[in-house]
Amino acid sequence: MLHISTLHYLVLGAALFLLGVIGVLTRRNVVIVLMSIELILNAVNLNLVAFSRYWQSIHGPNALHGQIFAIFVITDAAAEAAVGLGILIAFFRNKETVNVDEVNLLKW
Amino acid sequence: MLFLNNIWLIPLLPALGATIMFFFGRRLQKSSVNAVCVGVVALAFLFACGSVLQYNTWADANNHQPFQKILYTWLGTDTGHMNYMTKGGTQAAFQADAGFLLDPLSSIWLLFVTGVGMLIHIYSTGYMAHEGGYYRFFGYMNLFMFSMLTLILANNYVLMFVGWEGVGLCSYLLIGFYFHRKSASDAANKAFIVNRIGDAGFLLGMFFIAWYFGSLRYVDVNHLARSGQFQIGDPIITAATLLLFVGACGKSAQLPLYVWLPDAMEGPTPVSALIHAATMVTAGVYMVARSNALFVLAPTSMKVVAIVGALTAIFAASIGLVQNDIKRVLAYSTVSQLGYMFLALGVGAFAAGVFHVFTHAFFKALLFLGAGSVIHAMSGEQDMRNMGDLRGRIPTTYWTMFIATLAIAGIPPFAGFFSKDEILWQTWTSEGGAYRILWGIGYLTALMTAFYMFRLIYLTFFSKPRMSHEVEHHIHESPSSMTMPLVVLAVMSLFAGFLGWPHSLGGSDRFARYLDPVFARGEAKVLIEEGKAGQLAAGEKEEEHTNPVEYALMGLSVLAAIVGWMAASRFYKEADKGYAEPIDAAAPAVYNTLLNKYYVDEGYDYAFTGRRKLGGVRLGVMGLGEGSSWFDSHIIDGAVNAAGWITRVAASFSSWWDKWIIDGIGVNGPPIVARMLSYPARLFEWGLVQWYALVMTAGLVGFVFYYVYR
Numbered sequence: 001m002l003h004i005s006t007l008h009y010l011v012l013g014a015a016l017f018l019l020g021v022i023g024v025l026t027r028r029n030v031v032i033v034l035m036s037i038e039l040i041l042n043a044v045n046l047n048l049v050a051f052s053r054y055w056q057s058i059h060g061p062n063a064l065h066g067q068i069f070a071i072f073v074i075t076d077a078a079a080e081a082a083v084g085l086g087i088l089i090a091f092f093r094n095k096e097t098v099n100v101d102e103v104n105l106l107k108w
Numbered sequence: 109m110l111f112l113n114n115i116w117l118i119p120l121l122p123a124l125g126a127t128i129m130f131f132f133g134r135r136l137q138k139s140s141v142n143a144v145c146v147g148v149v150a151l152a153f154l155f156a157c158g159s160v161l162q163y164n165t166w167a168d169a170n171n172h173q174p175f176q177k178i179l180y181t182w183l184g185t186d187t188g189h190m191n192y193m194t195k196g197g198t199q200a201a202f203q204a205d206a207g208f209l210l211d212p213l214s215s216i217w218l219l220f221v222t223g224v225g226m227l228i229h230i231y232s233t234g235y236m237a238h239e240g241g242y243y244r245f246f247g248y249m250n251l252f253m254f255s256m257l258t259l260i261l262a263n264n265y266v267l268m269f270v271g272w273e274g275v276g277l278c279s280y281l282l283i284g285f286y287f288h289r290k291s292a293s294d295a296a297n298k299a300f301i302v303n304r305i306g307d308a309g310f311l312l313g314m315f316f317i318a319w320y321f322g323s324l325r326y327v328d329v330n331h332l333a334r335s336g337q338f339q340i341g342d343p344i345i346t347a348a349t350l351l352l353f354v355g356a357c358g359k360s361a362q363l364p365l366y367v368w369l370p371d372a373m374e375g376p377t378p379v380s381a382l383i384h385a386a387t388m389v390t391a392g393v394y395m396v397a398r399s400n401a402l403f404v405l406a407p408t409s410m411k412v413v414a415i416v417g418a419l420t421a422i423f424a425a426s427i428g429l430v431q432n433d434i435k436r437v438l439a440y441s442t443v444s445q446l447g448y449m450f451l452a453l454g455v456g457a458f459a460a461g462v463f464h465v466f467t468h469a470f471f472k473a474l475l476f477l478g479a480g481s482v483i484h485a486m487s488g489e490q491d492m493r494n495m496g497d498l499r500g501r502i503p504t505t506y507w508t509m510f511i512a513t514l515a516i517a518g519i520p521p522f523a524g525f526f527s528k529d530e531i532l533w534q535t536w537t538s539e540g541g542a543y544r545i546l547w548g549i550g551y552l553t554a555l556m557t558a559f560y561m562f563r564l565i566y567l568t569f570f571s572k573p574r575m576s577h578e579v580e581h582h583i584h585e586s587p588s589s590m591t592m593p594l595v596v597l598a599v600m601s602l603f604a605g606f607l608g609w610p611h612s613l614g615g616s617d618r619f620a621r622y623l624d625p626v627f628a629r630g631e632a633k634v635l636i637e638e639g640k641a642g643q644l645a646a647g648e649k650e651e652e653h654t655n656p657v658e659y660a661l662m663g664l665s666v667l668a669a670i671v672g673w674m675a676a677s678r679f680y681k682e683a684d685k686g687y688a689e690p691i692d693a694a695a696p697a698v699y700n701t702l703l704n705k706y707y708v709d710e711g712y713d714y715a716f717t718g719r720r721k722l723g724g725v726r727l728g729v730m731g732l733g734e735g736s737s738w739f740d741s742h743i744i745d746g747a748v749n750a751a752g753w754i755t756r757v758a759a760s761f762s763s764w765w766d767k768w769i770i771d772g773i774g775v776n777g778p779p780i781v782a783r784m785l786s787y788p789a790r791l792f793e794w795g796l797v798q799w800y801a802l803v804m805t806a807g808l809v810g811f812v813f814y815y816v817y818r
Binding site: 021024025026033100101103104105 | 796802
């Protein structure tokens with residue numbers, strides 16, 4: 001049976017992170033962009049949890065710093081999603097679009 | 109002194125009437141128009157009578173000076189804003205008063221202008237009763253009275269010129285009263301334009317006087333002219349008087365500017381009577397008589413006046429012999445009689461000329477008004493060939509016109525006899541020699557006058573009826589508003605001459621004595637003693653003319669009148685349809701020349717108006733018209749177009765320069781450079797969220813690579 005090591009988690013996390021970055025950079029729909037940001041955050045969470053497991057195997061079961069960080073990130077993501085969707089709705093009311101490339105009021 | 113001190117009211121009253129007509133006339137009833145317009149003229153007449161009576165008493169106490177009433181300085185100021193250098197090298201202010209002057213000369217004009225004017229106004233209420241524009245007619249007539257009275261009463265040449273132009277304007281307006289008729293508006297234009305030529309002369313003469321004498325007041329000018337400091341025959345005075353006479357020629361219809369007067373008959377008949385017979389056309393005589401002090405200093409001008417007057421007299425009379433339009437005969441008669449007046453002025457017999465103006469005003473106004481009454485009876489017919497046998501049907505008109513004809517023909521004791529005979533006698537005695545030719549011309553004119561006037565009477569009132577049955581059926585005597593003025597004027601035509609009953613017939617020639625202060629005969633005597641002014645002698649010889657020659661000449665002129673009468677009677681008394689003109693039978697060529705008025709109008713059309721072409725060339729004012737038209741369209745317009753073309757080229761270059769150099773390089777260049785230079789900086793502020801994210805990511809990747817592969 002294949003042993004799933006920390007490295008596997010890290011590769012998965014990197015892959016998710018890359019997918020998230022590509023989504024943020026390429027998709028025009030703000031909802032998709034927000035979803036891609038979720039992907040990035042969760043890739044980070046995966047890293048934190050994976051390293052937390054690795055840290056436990058060395059320092060004992062109480063070394064839970066990474067998992068606590070992951071919970072912080074999840075909380076933060078929820079808050080961020082709430083704020084982001086709020087901005088999105090306000091924006092939609094004004095411009096009747098959710099395309100991020102049309103958000104160019106600051107463009108010179 | 110009530111009247112004298114308020115003499116300015118005399119012209120102002122008719123002005124008031126004209127103003128009321130201008131603003132409210134359209135809304136007024138005919139009766140109200142009558143009340144206002146006839147009323148103001150009647151008031152002016154009463155005021156004039158009062159003024160003249162008061163003046164006569166005042167003058168006896170004041171050495172027979174002219175009475176002046178200066179209201180205010182109207183033109184220029186007393187403070188010397190309009191100073192100029194006179195010929196003598198002194199400073200003089202160009203200045204004219206709103207001032208009025210009454211002396212015997214203006215008194216005479218004042219009385220007959222207001223008197224005859226009032227009668228013609230009354231006559232017009234009947235004559236114009238069925239015409240449109242009733243209030244307009246009376247407004248113009250009142251305006252005319254205002255202008256004429258200003259002309260007469262002015263105390264300086266400038267104010268006289270105002271009246272002079274005013275009467276010209278009113279003449280224009282009234283000739284063109286039936287403005288829907290092309291011939292009437294043409295005649296009005298002709299009168300106005302021909303008068304303008306004369307007015308130019310008047311103006312120039314006026315400037316000469318201002319320059320030479322330093323004043324335009326009659327009193328000052330006359331005083332200087334009689335002071336003895338000027339030579340007889342002074343060239344500048346000669347020029348000034350000749351120019352003034354050009355003005356008189358225009359206004360008083362003398363050769364060669366008489367052409368407008370016959371055409372002026374297009375106006376309503378009362379207008380012809382008032383303006384073109386009795387009053388306005390005598391303005392030229394008035395002006396020359398008023399300037400007598402200058403004219404006696406210029407013998408050449410006097411000769412010109414006399415010769416032009418005599419030639420005009422016979423020229424117009426000969427045309428009058430064959431005209432068929434009743435009003436045209438009278439128009440040429442007027443021109444001819446005006447010629448007489450100038451003949452008198454020209455030989456130095458100013459009083460005789462003025463006397464003829466005075467008597468002529470009555471009988472010529474009467475003739476015109478009578479002609480109007482005839483036309484009224486004939487349903488508008490003016491051609492004498494279609495009249496005849498009217499004496500029983502319109503008796504009042506017949507009798508009054510007959511009296512006027514006796515007067516103008518010079519049958520004693522009617523008014524014209526005295527004045528005309530006086531003129532002929534003065535012409536005979538003035539200098540002798542060549543002046544006897546002028547007498548001969550005057551004598552022939554008298555003969556012709558009698559002939560054409562009795563021709564008019566016979567063709568109109570005697571002979572066989574030649575009108576159509578319909579017209580004949582409508583013949584009726586005019587209303588009393590028209591016949592009453594006729595009767596009054598007939599009485600005047602009978603008695604006005606008695607004022608100048610000559611010494612030779614046991615009278616005292618009161619008319620001439622009355623005018624003595626104006627013509628300064630006492631001072632003229634001095635010049636005669638020095639042998640300087642031959643013409644002036646004429647006035648002095650009046651004293652001696654109770655000699656056999658005078659009786660002989662008097663008899664001759666009465667004989668001329670009777671011969672003319674008899675000839676007309678022989679040829680026209682039995683005239684039936686298709687009657688023969690004696691002149692046509694004897695010499696058709698002469699007849700046609702006379703009938704066509706010597707082709708003067710045609711000649712003027714060739715030479716001046718450019719209405720006819722001479723061999724394909726339109727001469728205009730002796731070619732000036734055509735030449736200046738060419739000059740205008742080629743040189744002036746060429747210069748204008750060239751200037752425009754240059755401007756356009758310059759403008760298009762300037763526009764190109766502005767668009768490409770100034771705007772392109774100067775204005776738009778720096779921003780383009782700045783934009784290009786700023787491009788890298790702009791990359792950081794692209795405005796797209798995802799661009800920021802990309803930059804961030806790239807930076808991150810960069811850092812990672814840097815730390816990993818360092």
